[in-house]
Every structure is written in C-alpha cells, then in structure tokens.
Amino acid sequence: MENYLQNKEVILSVKDLSVRFSLRGKSLHAIRGVSLDVYKGESLAIVGESGSGKSVLTKNFIGLLDKNGTIDKGEILFEGMDLAKFKTEREWAKIRGKKIAMVMQDPMTSLNPLKTIGWQISEALILNRGMNHAQAKAETLNILKDVGISEPERRYKQYPHEFSGGMRQRVVIAIAVACSPEILICDEPTTALDVTIQAQILSLIKDLCRKYGMTTIYITHDLGVVANVADRIAVMYAGDIVEVGxxxxxxxxxxxxxxxxxxxxxxxxxxxxxxxxxxxxxxxxxxxxxxxxxxxxxxxxxxxxxxxxxxxxxxxxxxxxxxxxxxxxxxxxxxxxxxxxxxxxxxxxxxxxxxx
Amino acid sequence: MLEYILKRTAGAIISLFVVITLIFVLLRLMPMEGYFGAEYDKLSEEVRASMLAEKGLDQPIYVQLFNFYKSLFQGDLGKSWIYRPNYPIVKILEKKIPYSLKIGVISMIFSLIVGIPLGAVMARFKGKFADKLGTAFIAIVEALPTAVLMLFLQLFFSSWFNLSLLFDKNNYATWVLPIFSISLLSICSYAMWMRRYMIDNINMDYVKLARAKGVSGSRIMFRHVFKNAFVPMAQFLPGSVLSTIIGSIYIEHLYSIPGTGSLLIDVIQLQDNTMVQALVLIYAAIGIAGMFLGDVLMALIDPRISFVKKGDDR
Structure with missing residues (x-):
C-alpha cells in the first residue's frame, strides 16, 4: 500500500503528545506519548477498548479536554498552529466548529431540548459562516435534506424530543456539517443507536465527507464500524498507539x-x-x-x-x-x-x- | 394547551372546594364556648338558642355550608364574629390587603431581578471569587435564624441609614427596610437554586456539543443554559412569589405594618370562625393558583411538556 501516501498531505500532526489528569491528588497518565499523522481527505479510525484514551486524544484537537486534564508534553500541528499551546477560549474559537467539528456519542442528550433543531443548526451557520438569519435558514433546509431528513420545512420548527435517536444523530451530524469543517471527529457515532440505524448513519457520514471534502476521524471500539468506513486504522492501548496502518x-x-x-x-x-x-x-x-x-x-x-x-x-x-x-x-x-x-x-x- | 389549562383550572377549583369544605366542617366541630365566652354554659336555653340563631348556627351543618357557598358566590365572605363583631370581612380585608400586596409585589420584583442574575453569575464563574462571595452570602443568610437576622437588619440599618424603626404608609423611606428584609431571603433562595440548576446544565452533553460547534462561553450561558436551568425554577417560582405577596408574618409584626400577615393567627386565637374561613379561602386559593401558574409557566417554556395527544411524528 505504498501508493496510499501518494498525493496525500498531512492535515493534522500529533507529535509525542502526553496528557495527564489529576484525580483526587493522583496523576493519571492518559496519553503516553502519542504520535500520529492525519492525512487530508482520509478517514482514520482510532480503535481501542474503554479507557484506552481514544476519546481523550481527540478532545485535545478541539480544546474540550476536561478541566482537570493538561497537556504536559508534545505538539498538535494544524494549519501552522500548535493546538497543544492553545490556552484561551478566544484561540479555540478559531478552530472549534470552523475548522474541526465533532459528532458526539449520544444523540439523545447532545441537543438542547428547548431549542428547535432549525435554531440549533442555524446557530452554527451564523456563528461560523457569518450568515444572517434568512441565509442560515435556507442553508439549514439544504443541510437537513443532505442528512436525509424529509420534509425539512416542517422538521425545522420541531424540537429534539420530536425526533427518534437515529434522526437526532442526523441532526447532530447536520450541525457538524453546517460548520463545514476541515476535520470531522466522530466519537462513537453509532454506539447509542440500534443496529439497523448504524449502517445508515455510517454511510451518511461517508457520503457527506466525500461531498464536503472533510477528513474524518472515527473513534470506536466496534471493528465492524471500522471495516465499513476506515481507510486507515490506529489501534490504541493504555494511552498509546500500538499499531497503525x-x-x-x-x-x-x-x-x-x-x-x-x-x-x-x-x-x-x-x-x-x-x-x-x-x-x-x-x-x-x-x-x-x-x-x-x-x-x-x-x-x-x-x-x-x-x-x-x-x-x-x-x-x-x-x-x-x-x-x-x-x-x-x-x-x-x-x-x-x-x-x-x-x-x-x-x-x-x-x-x-x-x-x- | 387550552385543554390542559381548562383541565388544570377544574382541578384547582375542586381542590379549593375540598379545602374550604373541610375547614368549614372542622370549625363547626369546635366547642361552643370558644365563640361565646366562658359564660356560655350558665346562660338560659332561650338566650343560647337566640345567640345560635343569630349566627345561623342552629341549622344543620350542610345547610350552613350551603348558605356559606351561596353568599360566597355573591362575593360576600360573611361578617366577623369577634375580631370586629358584625363588621363585613370584605371591608376588613380591603384595608389590610393593599399593604401586604404592595410590599409583596415590590419585594418580589426586587428579589427576582437580583436573585436570578446573581445565581446565573455565580454559575458562570463557578469556583471563582464571585461564586465564593455569593455562596458565603447565601450561607450566612440561610444559616442565621431568621428572627435574629431580621431584628439585626432592623436595628442596625435603621440607625446606620437613619431610617424609622416602624412602618409609616405615607413615608416611603420606611418601606425600604421591610421590603429589603423580605427580599433578602427570596434573593438567596432564587440565587441558590438558579446556580445549582445552571451548574447541572453546564455538565450536560448539549453544552459540550454547543462548545464543539464554536459557541462562546457567555453565549452558551445565556442562550442555552439559562432557559434550561429556568425550567425547574418555573414550577416553584409562582408559588414562592405569591407567598411573598400575602405577606411575611414576622416582618409585618416587626415593623407594625397593618397588613394581613398576622391576621390569621389573631383570628384563630379569637376563634373568629368566619374570619378564619375567609382567610383560609384566600390562602388556599393563592397556594393553588401558585401551583397552577407554575405548571402553566413550565409548559410554556418547555416544549417537551405537551398536552395534546402524542402524534405519530417519530
């Protein structure tokens, strides 16, 4: 597979990253010197069991590490910036959503229950793409269609509780896509869904990434998911990548x-x-x-x-x-x-x- | 929504009816000496009978109850027996309610305006200086016995700011201390609950998603978290607001405010049954209205509470 690297450019590069958490006075070494290159346009899967650090690793890319966690060594290079050095919300504001977006694991709880889904997708458009309300609404309807939600006009005005789990995950994906990011991180995107829906959601993400030219990073413990979507696989164990190919x-x-x-x-x-x-x-x-x-x-x-x-x-x-x-x-x-x-x-x- | 409100209204009216009937019947079961003094037993049959007839107590309870409801629907709460003999209760209350109401409404607005934002600010800067200061303030107010706190407020503040110790309806400066005293407790409780519910919400997944899609910290607080945190508040807020309005027994006593605050205790001690009935009716109505408004308010804020039949919209 030497031709895999041809015409591939590195979009995000992690170099010897080390992350520690302080937990009740003890220090937990969650990421133990990880190095990883992510290539533009590829779909990379990070697999490993619970607690292997796969989620923690990717949270660093978007500045959402829990408050008790710190990067004590290493670099995350992205578009000439070192994300590992970012400290303030203002610095992250340039990255989050705009450049790197995330699809969370549990669609049942990741949407604001009191706002219509149209409002929640539009918000991403207004904040990240500087649209006004009318433009945002039109674009939201397009995106809703893109993620396979029928009758977007009616759905736009509905609240999250009026959607099923699979439909909510489509909305979450719509929010991520609305930012038109360079990199889309999918943190166990199908774990909370039932098996019949999983395949639909995966092929949806795959299609959207192709359409919008996004690089995808999947985090999963499900090798079946990996086999379906990943170009490359990184296997994590105890805060370290043990094999990548x-x-x-x-x-x-x-x-x-x-x-x-x-x-x-x-x-x-x-x-x-x-x-x-x-x-x-x-x-x-x-x-x-x-x-x-x-x-x-x-x-x-x-x-x-x-x-x-x-x-x-x-x-x-x-x-x-x-x-x-x-x-x-x-x-x-x-x-x-x-x-x-x-x-x-x-x-x-x-x-x-x-x-x- | 309308159907829900109608249903709840019907429920509220039934509860009110049950409360009034119970109180009415219970009061009639009290010993007669209470109404007519210790000498009652020594009076002759005829005098006793005429005294009972005068108050309509010679009839069976269900007739009395029926008559009570009949006059109630005409807006007549009856006449006081002992507090001010044969004086219409409506007239007594007419003079007292405005004081409690005015002071209550002002302190309610004041405590909402201060309390809710205070809680929100504390949640926003959780663990920082503003939060610690606010928590200390709340802890002190909540921990001190109310009687001690209110007495200190009255004594120290009146001497520091050269305010009058007692309430005078014509001098608005004397309104400040009672209103501030009543508000203080509500402010602390609103701030405490608001902070707590906001912090609960900050840790929710939807906040993480909002951050991931690039929403700034303060926008998350105001556009996402605030409303969600307000939902559980919405249920008890109207009740708490209404109970502020009907007056604080202790504060009215402390500042000699001629309000309704201490009236209920007075008339119970005097066994002035018709007054007790009237006041219980008002308090029960306010309590029930508080719960009802709480439910409606919550339903207005939270779209998940739906009163129409669930459609097959899934």
Whole structure:
C-alpha cells in the first residue's frame, strides 16, 4: 500500500503528545506519548477498548479536554498552529466548529431540548459562516435534506424530543456539517443507536465527507464500524498507539499482540460450539509508571523484554508500523492466532457488502 | 394547551372546594364556648338558642355550608364574629390587603431581578471569587435564624441609614427596610437554586456539543443554559412569589405594618370562625393558583411538556 501516501498531505500532526489528569491528588497518565499523522481527505479510525484514551486524544484537537486534564508534553500541528499551546477560549474559537467539528456519542442528550433543531443548526451557520438569519435558514433546509431528513420545512420548527435517536444523530451530524469543517471527529457515532440505524448513519457520514471534502476521524471500539468506513486504522492501548496502518494492513496482517487479541475477539471469527475469545485480565492502571509493553501482563506469549523496555515503533511498510518487540530481528518467531486467517475468507465471502 | 389549562383550572377549583369544605366542617366541630365566652354554659336555653340563631348556627351543618357557598358566590365572605363583631370581612380585608400586596409585589420584583442574575453569575464563574462571595452570602443568610437576622437588619440599618424603626404608609423611606428584609431571603433562595440548576446544565452533553460547534462561553450561558436551568425554577417560582405577596408574618409584626400577615393567627386565637374561613379561602386559593401558574409557566417554556395527544411524528 505504498501508493496510499501518494498525493496525500498531512492535515493534522500529533507529535509525542502526553496528557495527564489529576484525580483526587493522583496523576493519571492518559496519553503516553502519542504520535500520529492525519492525512487530508482520509478517514482514520482510532480503535481501542474503554479507557484506552481514544476519546481523550481527540478532545485535545478541539480544546474540550476536561478541566482537570493538561497537556504536559508534545505538539498538535494544524494549519501552522500548535493546538497543544492553545490556552484561551478566544484561540479555540478559531478552530472549534470552523475548522474541526465533532459528532458526539449520544444523540439523545447532545441537543438542547428547548431549542428547535432549525435554531440549533442555524446557530452554527451564523456563528461560523457569518450568515444572517434568512441565509442560515435556507442553508439549514439544504443541510437537513443532505442528512436525509424529509420534509425539512416542517422538521425545522420541531424540537429534539420530536425526533427518534437515529434522526437526532442526523441532526447532530447536520450541525457538524453546517460548520463545514476541515476535520470531522466522530466519537462513537453509532454506539447509542440500534443496529439497523448504524449502517445508515455510517454511510451518511461517508457520503457527506466525500461531498464536503472533510477528513474524518472515527473513534470506536466496534471493528465492524471500522471495516465499513476506515481507510486507515490506529489501534490504541493504555494511552498509546500500538499499531497503525491502512485498513487492509491492520485487518489482514496485524503485527501487535494486542491487535491480534482484539481481532480474535470478533464474534464473526468465533466457531460454533467454541467459546468466543476474550482478552484475559484488565487494562493497566494509568496512575503509576508503566514499564515495558503495557500489554505484556495480558499477553500469554509476552517476551522477557516486554516487561522491561518499552518497544519502539518498527516499520513494516511506509504506512504500517507497530510497537512490539516481536518485530525485532532478534525476537523469536511467534505466529498470529490461527483464527485471524479466517478474516481473509470472510472478506472474500462478504467483499460485496463490506464496502457498501 | 387550552385543554390542559381548562383541565388544570377544574382541578384547582375542586381542590379549593375540598379545602374550604373541610375547614368549614372542622370549625363547626369546635366547642361552643370558644365563640361565646366562658359564660356560655350558665346562660338560659332561650338566650343560647337566640345567640345560635343569630349566627345561623342552629341549622344543620350542610345547610350552613350551603348558605356559606351561596353568599360566597355573591362575593360576600360573611361578617366577623369577634375580631370586629358584625363588621363585613370584605371591608376588613380591603384595608389590610393593599399593604401586604404592595410590599409583596415590590419585594418580589426586587428579589427576582437580583436573585436570578446573581445565581446565573455565580454559575458562570463557578469556583471563582464571585461564586465564593455569593455562596458565603447565601450561607450566612440561610444559616442565621431568621428572627435574629431580621431584628439585626432592623436595628442596625435603621440607625446606620437613619431610617424609622416602624412602618409609616405615607413615608416611603420606611418601606425600604421591610421590603429589603423580605427580599433578602427570596434573593438567596432564587440565587441558590438558579446556580445549582445552571451548574447541572453546564455538565450536560448539549453544552459540550454547543462548545464543539464554536459557541462562546457567555453565549452558551445565556442562550442555552439559562432557559434550561429556568425550567425547574418555573414550577416553584409562582408559588414562592405569591407567598411573598400575602405577606411575611414576622416582618409585618416587626415593623407594625397593618397588613394581613398576622391576621390569621389573631383570628384563630379569637376563634373568629368566619374570619378564619375567609382567610383560609384566600390562602388556599393563592397556594393553588401558585401551583397552577407554575405548571402553566413550565409548559410554556418547555416544549417537551405537551398536552395534546402524542402524534405519530417519530
């Protein structure tokens, strides 16, 4: 996949970012030196289990880190600015909405219950695109049509409680799109929706990103979502990106034991009559200092060095790298679990509907 | 909406009817000595009978009740028995209500204008100096026994600002202290609740989304959070406002204001039944009206409270 990088320009670049939270006098190291490039126009998925830091990482891009969190090291470069240095609301006002927008997880609570949805979408247009009320209304009706809400004229005047969950998420997406941002962050956009709606919302986001030329960052723990939408995947574990690569590379040629474990627990790979694979143990506590590979204690095949020295990134291809000692030439050869081979078979069977 | 209001009005009238009937019947069950003095037992049969007949007490209770309602619909609250014998109650109240009402309305407006914004400002600068100062102020006012606080206010403020200790309806300077005293407590309670509800709302997801779409901090406060925080306030506000209007017993006593504040206690002690009935009627009506207005106000602000049948709009 070397041609992936062709004609791609980096739009946002995270360099060695470290974020700490102070919690009841203790310091929690939520992001432990993450580096990541986001390319213009791509769709990047950040996957990982709860507490792996995927949400916290992206909240830094938009200045919505909780008050007790601070960036203690690193840079976030975007359009020649370092977002990690931003302190005041005034600085963020140039970015939020206008340049980087966000779709939140729970559409049931992310809309103001006392304002009509038309008002809420128009507000974004008036504030970010300097429209007057009449222009904003006309544009809002267009956007409502774009996100697949029928009878926009009538819906414009309605309140959030008159919409179902899926429809509300469309409104939330409409608000994000209304700002016409460069980057759209979707924080678990389908987690709160039922399965039948999920696919619709994902393809809606995909279509809109193509139409408006937005770069998308998905945050999710659902590999099914990832397979449907992502060009590239970053796997996070314990506040660190352990593996990053194009969708194909991470799905069909994963290198990090955590990625293996994550893939093995896909229900689609389970065999009838056998218990579904689950990762033993719990993620490490981020209060202390983590030595070596954070995943080692849960990895039955961990090497001695995994407990001692944090592995560097090993490059497998220009787009694919992983933080694991297994890729060191001196490491013993450990094969990925057998069941992962079945992913390829699944791909062949389902290739039709995997893409659309 | 209209259907809802009509339904609630009907409910309010029924509650009022139940309250009045109960009070009326209970008062009739009290010993007769209360009305006619300790000598009642020693009077002759004929005198007693004529005394009862004069007050209409010789008839069965249901007839008395019926007569009471009949005159009530003609706007007649009856005559006082003991407080001012045979003087129409309406006339007694006519003189007293305006004082309580004027003082009440002014303090209500004052406490709303100060209290609600104070709470909003405290929420906006939560944890900062303004918030700490406001919280300390509220804590002091709420923690001090009202009697002590009000007495201190009267004594110190009247000497500092050279104001009169007592109320004089013709001298508006004497209105200041009672109004300020009544407002103080409401201001603190409005500010406290407003701050609390606003802070609740600041942590909601819709505020995060508003920030994410680039709405500034103060715009979020005024255009998004304020109205949402006002919804729970809307329900108890009219009731609290109305209870301010009917006067503060203690403040009216303290400043010798000739209002309705202490009237109820006086007439209960005197067992002036018709006066008790009339006052209970007024207080109950105001209380019920407060709740009713609270519901209507909340419904006007919050579109989620809908009174028409749920459409299949989903």
């Amino acid at each position: 194009t969708s194909e590379e991470v799905f069909f040629d994963p290198k990090h034991p955590y990625t293996w474990a994550l893939m093995s627990s896909l229900p689609q790979l389970g065999e009838k009559g056998h218990e579904l694979y689950s990762i033993k143990g719990t993620p490490p506590k981020l209060f202390g200092v983590i030595r070596g590979d954070a995943f080692a204690p849960r990895n039955p095949q961990a090497l001695k060095i995994d407990y001692m020295v944090r592995p560097p990134y090993f490059e497998i291809s220009p787009t694919h790298k992983a933080r694991t000692w297994l890729l060191d030439p001196r490491a013993p050869k450990i094969d990925p679990p057998e069941c992962l081979k079945r992913l390829k078979e699944l791909e062949n069977i389902e290739s039709g509907d995997m893409d659309e």
